[in-house]
Amino acid sequence: MGRRYNSSKANRTGKMCVTMIVLAMVGVMSVQIVNLYKKDQQLIAQEKVLEKQKEAELERQEEMEAYDAYTKTQEYVEDIAKSKLGLVYKDEIIFKEK
Numbered sequence: 001m002g003r004r005y006n007s008s009k010a011n012r013t014g015k016m017c018v019t020m021i022v023l024a025m026v027g028v029m030s031v032q033i034v035n036l037y038k039k040d041q042q043l044i045a046q047e048k049v050l051e052k053q054k055e056a057e058l059e060r061q062e063e064m065e066a067y068d069a070y071t072k073t074q075e076y077v078e079d080i081a082k083s084k085l086g087l088v089y090k091d092e093i094i095f096k097e098k
Helices: 002-071 074-083
Strands: none
Touching: 002 074
């Protein structure tokens, strides 16, 4: 009878060890899932910020392309000649403030 008692006690101890190991693994996995969820939320927020930056840069690119096209026009040349160099056409009249 003593032998059965020992094997039953050993069997119970083995079951407890396996249960503890499984519970530890579940705990570790739960912590990892929570950490991954937090990281996922951070990456989603970062993605939104980057999308807004991308849209702003695309608008800026369009403005730069429009300005580039404007610099190639005669109107731009005339504006620069008038504002920077003070040049005017022969038939233009200039009024100066006192």
